[in-house]
């Protein structure tokens with residue numbers, strides 16, 4: 196067994212199994228404490244909430260709790276491993292919520308037969324939480340599930356693999372194209388993968404200026420084109436009127452490659468065929484579509500990003516989901532709308548242009564980080580992400596009319 200594999204298994208197993216635990220926030224030592232925490236004292240907030248349901252936010256942890264919910268059908272790029280094998284990832288998301296945005300989080304893995312069963316299960320428990328982060332649910336079911344839950348739930352429901360990934364990809368792409376001196380409107384874009392992440396990433400890039408007809412999307416059967424008769428309604432939106440059929444065909448002269456598919460699917464020969472100064476986001480986890488060292492060995496003019504923490508330019512939804520929920524929860528947004536997503540894109544993107552604090556350099560084991568080919572997007576440990584993204588998102592929620600609360604006085608000033 197490799198040292199890294201053993202270290203990763205030990206990290207999860209020792210000294211206690213798993214990565215998260217519950218913390219008590221009130222004294223619970225004496226009989227007097229317990230008479231407040233439990234019987235008889237607990238009856239008082241129960242009565243208040245029964246009279247005024249909004250008081251649940253005043254007397255319980257609902258407003259700062261997000262459920263991370265999966266069925267394990269698209270666990271990273273590992274495929275349909277089922278609910279239990281997805282649990283380390285879901286605990287990981289809970290860890291990231293707490294570490295980066297001080298949001299309490301439960302991971303919930305659902306076993307079900309039909310999308311309706313999943314939807315009914317989640318809808319039935321949704322009121323316990325301030326928000327729901329759906330994770331690693333494969334396309335096309337993820338689109339149906341998210342839409343139905345957003346219609347049925349009073350709290351924000353956000354499929355991270357769609358929107359978190361899209362927001363971070365758009366932020367990084369705008370910066371990368373600027374550095375490569377390319378215009379997004381003129382970029383020829385290849386997207387390998389046509390699932391949850393791919394569809395959402397391309398839709399958001401189009402909102403940021405990319406031209407739909409200049410996007411070539413591929414699934415396991417090749418290029419998505421207008422003469423295919425096997426396309427879901429979601430893929431059909433990207434059907435290109437073209438004779439190109441394979442990755443080899445579309446990669447020729449492409450400015451951008453975005454991989455949200457699986458490991459080792461882009462060859463060095465294909466990379467060589469891309470236009471000058473290309474942008475390559477190989478975002479499949481844990482193994483990217485092409486390894487950075489391999490890509491850099493054949494091209495010196497590219498900007499390269501992956502989803503991983505052990506290479507520069509980590510294009511990963513961790514840069515978004517803790518912070519977009521922080522902003523949404525703090526103004527009690529009913530949903531996470533387009534305005535909030537666009538605000539997050541720009542808050543993340545702009546931060547990469549600012550000087551990097553010493554604490555981030557230390558945590559990244561870097562001497563220097565400055566905006567450029569090796570630093571197109573902030574590092575997840577950057578404490579300014581929470582402040583800047585949550586503030587932009589909360590403001591956008593208030594301005595777009597989905598917030599139940601105003602922006603708190605001095606919001607995020609103290610961070």
Ligand SMILES: NC(=O)C1=CN([C@@H]2O[C@H](COP(=O)(O)OP(=O)(O)OC[C@H]3O[C@@H](n4cnc5c(N)ncnc54)[C@H](OP(=O)(O)O)[C@@H]3O)[C@@H](O)[C@H]2O)C=CC1
Pocket residue numbers: 268269270271272273331332333334355356357360387388389390391392393413414415416454455456457460478479480481501502510511512513
């Ligand atoms: N860096 C990040 O932040 C994130 C990265 N990802 C990565 O993106 C990938 C996809 O995740 P997600 O969208 O949630 O999963 P989905 O299951 O929804 O989609 C997977 C897509 O990849 C396509 N695909 C799989 N193998 C190939 C192949 N050999 N050639 C072309 N297309 C292929 C599938 O094709 P078909 O439709 O024919 O089945 C499908 O369209 C994963 O590797 C995941 O780790 C996802 C979210 C965030």
Ligand SMILES: CC(=O)C(=O)O
Pocket residue numbers: 270271272331355356479480502511512513
């Ligand atoms: C990062 C992530 O959410 C994924 O790879 O699925």
Ligand SMILES: [Mg+2]
Pocket residue numbers: 271330331355356
């Ligand atoms: Mg995921």
